[in-house]
Amino acid sequence: MSTHTPEKCSILIVDDIEANLVALEALLGPLHQELVRAHSGEEALKAMLRQEFAVVLLDVLMPGMDGFETAANIKRLDQTKDVPIILLTGTEVETDYAYRGYSVGAADFLTKPFDPWLLRTKICVFLDLFRKNRQLAAQAEQLRHLFAEARAVTALSGRTEAAEGTAQRREKGTPSPPAATERTEARLVEIGEQLTQIELLLREASGFDAVTLADRVAELERAVGGLRLGPE
Missing domain, CATH: 3.40.50.2300 (Response regulator)
Known part of the structure; x- marks a missing residue:
């Protein structure tokens, strides 16, 4: 173990x-x-x-x-x-x-x-709080990187979609609505809302639940991974 x-x-x-x-x-x-x-x-x-x-x-x-x-x-x-x-x-x-x-x-x-035991007990409380705050800061930074990556993926998807639409219009002579780009942008908005909810949770929660936070981060990682693979 x-x-x-x-x-x-x-x-x-x-x-x-x-x-x-x-x-x-x-x-x-x-x-x-x-x-x-x-x-x-x-x-x-x-x-x-x-x-x-x-x-x-x-x-x-x-x-x-x-x-x-x-x-x-x-x-x-x-x-x-x-x-x-x-x-x-x-x-x-x-x-x-x-x-x-x-x-x-x-x-x-x-x-x-x-009292040695009392002094060490009080200090251990602050040590634990320090470690948890460090973990929260690392998780928040990870979330910011994920959101920035999602925005970059969306921007790249939009440029690709625009180029494909131009090629389609040249070939068919008809406009092609950027449906995939719209879906990607909608997904980005959803990811942004998740990020906002997590940041509020970190600021307002009276306790610390590392497991829950890790699960929420994993959700955002999967969401960003889905954007990399392309629109559904």
């Missing part, structure tokens, strides 16, 4: 204290993901512009740019605004810390010391 190995993701851990970074690496080691360190908010922003992260663990109390300011800057950048942030802080916190964290766009707020 073959087993599927989940895609390895990158996790950014940000803390100005080396011992805290070592502790986080030990806690997250069992997840077997790529762990990237940053010792300041500025270093974290540079790292996020260099590579893609599934989630960021961000210490609140840091000199210079603190966790709140760093989180706000992450959310301002188009390239990083969708990356979930878990803010981390010690037991001595002000009463408004959680509110401030959520107001700058943090997805969660945890207080040290962490």
